[in-house]
Amino acid sequence: MRELGSGSSRVLLKIALTIIGVFVAVSIVYPLIYIVAQAVLAREEILTDLSDLWKYGVTLEKFKSILSNWEFYEALRNTLIVAFMSIILAVAVIIPAAYGFSRFEFLGKNTMLYIYLIVSQAGGGFGVIAILALYIFMLRLSAYGISLFHLYVLPFIYVAGMVPFQTWLMKSYFDQLPRELDEAAFIDGASWSDIIFKIVLPASKSSFIIIALFAFMGAWGEFIIADILGLNTLGRFIYRVAMGPVGIDNPSTYAASSIIYAVPIVLLFVIAQKYIGEAYRRGIVKG
Amino acid sequence: MASRPISRKVLFPTRVALILVLPSLILYLFFNIWPMIFSIGVAFTNADRINILPNPEKIQDLKNAISCAEYLKTSTERREKAVDLLHRVDSILGSLEENLTEIKALLDTNSSWSQIEPYVNNVMRLSTKIKSIPAYVGEVFDCGKLGYPTKIVLIPGDILDKLNSLYTISSRIPMLYLANEASELYKDTTTGLNLTSEVRGFFNKLETNYEGYLDEVVKSNKEELDRLELKYVGFENFERLRRDPRFYNSLYKTLLFVATSVPLKVSVGVLLALFYSTPLIYGRKALRALLLVPWALPFLLSAMTWKFLSLPSGQMGKTLGININVNEWHAFLVYNLFEAWLAYPFIMTVTMGALSGISKDVIEASMIDGAGVRTRLFKVVFPLIAKPVTLAAILTTGASLQAFLVPLVINGAGPTGEIYVQGVGSTVGPKNEMLIVFGYNKIMIDWEYGYAASLYIVVILIILIYVSIWFIASRKMR
Numbered sequence: 001m002r003e004l005g006s007g008s009s010r011v012l013l014k015i016a017l018t019i020i021g022v023f024v025a026v027s028i029v030y031p032l033i034y035i036v037a038q039a040v041l042a043r044e045e046i047l048t049d050l051s052d053l054w055k056y057g058v059t060l061e062k063f064k065s066i067l068s069n070w071e072f073y074e075a076l077r078n079t080l081i082v083a084f085m086s087i088i089l090a091v092a093v094i095i096p097a098a099y100g101f102s103r104f105e106f107l108g109k110n111t112m113l114y115i116y117l118i119v120s121q122a123g124g125g126f127g128v129i130a131i132l133a134l135y136i137f138m139l140r141l142s143a144y145g146i147s148l149f150h151l152y153v154l155p156f157i158y159v160a161g162m163v164p165f166q167t168w169l170m171k172s173y174f175d176q177l178p179r180e181l182d183e184a185a186f187i188d189g190a191s192w193s194d195i196i197f198k199i200v201l202p203a204s205k206s207s208f209i210i211i212a213l214f215a216f217m218g219a220w221g222e223f224i225i226a227d228i229l230g231l232n233t234l235g236r237f238i239y240r241v242a243m244g245p246v247g248i249d250n251p252s253t254y255a256a257s258s259i260i261y262a263v264p265i266v267l268l269f270v271i272a273q274k275y276i277g278e279a280y281r282r283g284i285v286k287g
Numbered sequence: 288m289a290s291r292p293i294s295r296k297v298l299f300p301t302r303v304a305l306i307l308v309l310p311s312l313i314l315y316l317f318f319n320i321w322p323m324i325f326s327i328g329v330a331f332t333n334a335d336r337i338n339i340l341p342n343p344e345k346i347q348d349l350k351n352a353i354s355c356a357e358y359l360k361t362s363t364e365r366r367e368k369a370v371d372l373l374h375r376v377d378s379i380l381g382s383l384e385e386n387l388t389e390i391k392a393l394l395d396t397n398s399s400w401s402q403i404e405p406y407v408n409n410v411m412r413l414s415t416k417i418k419s420i421p422a423y424v425g426e427v428f429d430c431g432k433l434g435y436p437t438k439i440v441l442i443p444g445d446i447l448d449k450l451n452s453l454y455t456i457s458s459r460i461p462m463l464y465l466a467n468e469a470s471e472l473y474k475d476t477t478t479g480l481n482l483t484s485e486v487r488g489f490f491n492k493l494e495t496n497y498e499g500y501l502d503e504v505v506k507s508n509k510e511e512l513d514r515l516e517l518k519y520v521g522f523e524n525f526e527r528l529r530r531d532p533r534f535y536n537s538l539y540k541t542l543l544f545v546a547t548s549v550p551l552k553v554s555v556g557v558l559l560a561l562f563y564s565t566p567l568i569y570g571r572k573a574l575r576a577l578l579l580v581p582w583a584l585p586f587l588l589s590a591m592t593w594k595f596l597s598l599p600s601g602q603m604g605k606t607l608g609i610n611i612n613v614n615e616w617h618a619f620l621v622y623n624l625f626e627a628w629l630a631y632p633f634i635m636t637v638t639m640g641a642l643s644g645i646s647k648d649v650i651e652a653s654m655i656d657g658a659g660v661r662t663r664l665f666k667v668v669f670p671l672i673a674k675p676v677t678l679a680a681i682l683t684t685g686a687s688l689q690a691f692l693v694p695l696v697i698n699g700a701g702p703t704g705e706i707y708v709q710g711v712g713s714t715v716g717p718k719n720e721m722l723i724v725f726g727y728n729k730i731m732i733d734w735e736y737g738y739a740a741s742l743y744i745v746v747i748l749i750i751l752i753y754v755s756i757w758f759i760a761s762r763k764m765r
Contacts, residue, residue: 010567013567014567014569015569017565017567017568018567018568018569018570021563021568021571021574022574024559024562025563025574025577025578026577028559028578028628029577029578029580029581031589031592031593031596032580032584034592034595034596034602035591035595038595046595046598046600046601047595047601047602048600048602048605049602092310093310093311093314094311096306096307096308096310096311097307097308097310097311099307100303100304100307100308101308103299103304104299104300104301104303104304104307104308105299105301106301106304106305106308107301112312118754119319121682121685121754121757122685122689122750122754123682123685123686123688123689123750124686124689124691125685125688125691125723125746125750126689126747126750128689128691128723128727129323129326129723129726129743129746129747130318130319130322132326132726132727132730132739132743133322133323133325133326133329133740133743134318134319134322135730136325136326136329136334136339136736136740137321137322137325139339139340140325140339140340143339143340143343156314157318159314160314160315160318160319161318161319163311163314163315163319164315167311192303221585221586221587224692224695228731235587238587238591239587239696243587243590243591243594243696247591248595248598251595254591255591255595258587258591259588261585261587261588262584262585262587262588265583265585266583266584266585269582269583270583
């Protein structure tokens with residue numbers, strides 16, 4: 001190990017390792033290169049090799065053609081409705097609850113927190129089972145003339161699914177806000193609505209951002225619930241149409257649709273990385 | 288600080304807490320917890336597509352038909368009317384049969400054409416009477432008039448159809464006679480005779496065993512009603528699960544997937560973290576950021592990419608010579624690779640976090656001591672990352688145990704084929720069906736809700752076993 005210190009051989013080793021490092025990293029992210037190449041391929045054929053790009057040519061036509069597809073547009077509109085409703089609902093429901101869990105003592109508080117912890121850590125299976133159970137329940141409800149199979153119900157289902165993890169996350173956030181803040185206001189004679197609207201909410205702006213981001217990304221990325229309930233969101237469009245027989249027959253057009261679909265999520269991920277990293281660091285880790 | 292508990296109660300009243308917490312609690316209970324409880328109940332029923340969503344009109348129709356048949360059976364006035372009608376019908380059909388028999392006999396003996404004429408005329412006259420029979424029958428068995436409106440007809444539909452064809456035949460016979468179509472006439476006469484005897488047979492049975500017939504009507508409608516109503520079946524669904532090869536196959540495939548994918552993704556994540564934390568790589572920060580790409584992409588884009596890549600015509604399918612639509616193990620391999628690709632950033636990040644906790648001094652000290660790379664790894668690095676990596680591995684085991692979207696998006700957990708389980712039997716189904724996919728298919732494709740719910744109870748028990756292992760492990764490590 002001693003020769004590591006000597007100049008030129010160390011540089012050579014570094015160069016060799018860097019070459020290996022770049023090669024490994026690029027081959028691991030190769031799927032991303034592949035799907036982008038597929039989307040710009042000038043032919044409607046599954047890409048078998050990047051050299052196909054030279055053989056058949058490159059074009060941005062596919063992006064244009066998918067943007068003029070009315071089915072895509074309708075799905076996009078639905079997804080935007082669902083995503084924004086989810087944001088509003090999540091902020092309105094989860095932040096107060098997290099504040100309640102953080103500051104107050106009430107019966108069943110710890111039990112509820114335990115349930116939330118277990119559910120948010122157990123993995124996706126619980127969620128899928130709960131959704132399928134909900135589907136059966138909704139079918140039964142329809143037998144009594146109450147149909148919940150509606151686009152506007154979807155945000156409620158999404159936010160309900162977000163409750164355990166996000167409540168924990170926000171609770172730990174509020175736990176860090178000094179309690180003296182609310183106490184002092186209370187002693188000064190402020191009413192509860194004053195405390196919440198004038199002191200707590202302004203002091204927890206970034207919690208809104210986190211919740212809104214998670215709600216938006218959750219609603220945008222989700223597809224299987226929408227598919228089970230037969231509600232036409234963009235995720236469902238990608239899953240059913242782009243990944244189905246139609247998509248495989250026109251892989252370039254539908255690869256372009258998936259990339260357009262992915263752009264907001266990737267952008268938000270980059271922007272939100274700070275917050276997401278914080279969320280993970282708080283010890284509530286999602287596998 | 289002794290006054291703290293008191294001041295908390297005053298400062299933070301339960302009333303306000305409830306207002307704050309209740310909306311989220313209601314949302315969560317209604318959309319997550321309650322359906323789960325509901326589906327535990329469903330597991331003990333025969334719920335399927337028909338009885339989960341029964342058509343209330345149809346149920347009412349069936350109920351009315353049953354009451355109607357029971358009324359017809361007991362009312363003597365109705366009974367007399369019916370017997371009277373049946374006599375009339377039988378006499379019409381009887382004379383039709385006689386005339387047709389005559390025509391057939393004459394045709395058989397090649398008698399002169401004009402000899403047939405009187406019988407043909409009789410048939411013509413009878414045809415109008417035949418036409419009116421369904422209406423008569425309808426009138427006598429009209430449940431609507433008796434106050435039991437129903438779309439169900441108490442006389443079987445095929446008998447009414449046969450009466451209609453009899454009418455068609457009997458009105459065609461005169462035309463065929465006029466057109467001198469001997470062979471066609473013969474054919475019609477024969478079918479007419481067959482139909483007549485069938486219909487007469489039915490009405491005779493109805494006449495001699497009027498009550499028995501109605502009893503049968505009641506019975507069959509009750510059976511139909513039964514099928515439309517959700518019923519408690521006890522442990523039947525669980526018993527069926529015990530005998531279902533698909534269940535054992537999915538359990539096997541799930542556990543196998545855990546056994547293969549967890550070591551794969553953990554080792555890939557740890558190795559990448561170790562490799563990209565050596566100071567001997569230029570730009571390793573940028574490379575590490577690049578490696579987080581699978582994390583940043585929405586699942587669907589990754590899924591589509593991997594699906595296209597692994598299709599027989601895709602790049603990976605061609606290079607590796609695999610066909611995920613034919614060979615179950617090829618598909619299983621792709622699931623493993625895809626799962627590892629999705630999950631290594633998590634393991635890598637956790638490992639990286641643990642590595643950054645190792646102070647440079649420790650590594651430097653071991654360098655000065657002349658510890659080789661291997662000793663350094665085993666003696667210095669591994670003990671430090673062991674805890675967080677184990678916890679992360681346990682967490683990611685949960686993802687593999689509950690594999691659902693990965694097999695579903697790649698090829699619907701296929702290929703579909705014969706599933707044979709020794710000692711249980713064989714059946715046909717998707718060969719790579721993991722437990723949660725199995726339940727999903729039972730609900731979305733086979734509409735067997737009760738059965739799927741019983742499966743999910745078993746799955747939840749398995750998940751709970753896993754959660755308690757996770758819980759104990761994380762307690763011990765703290």
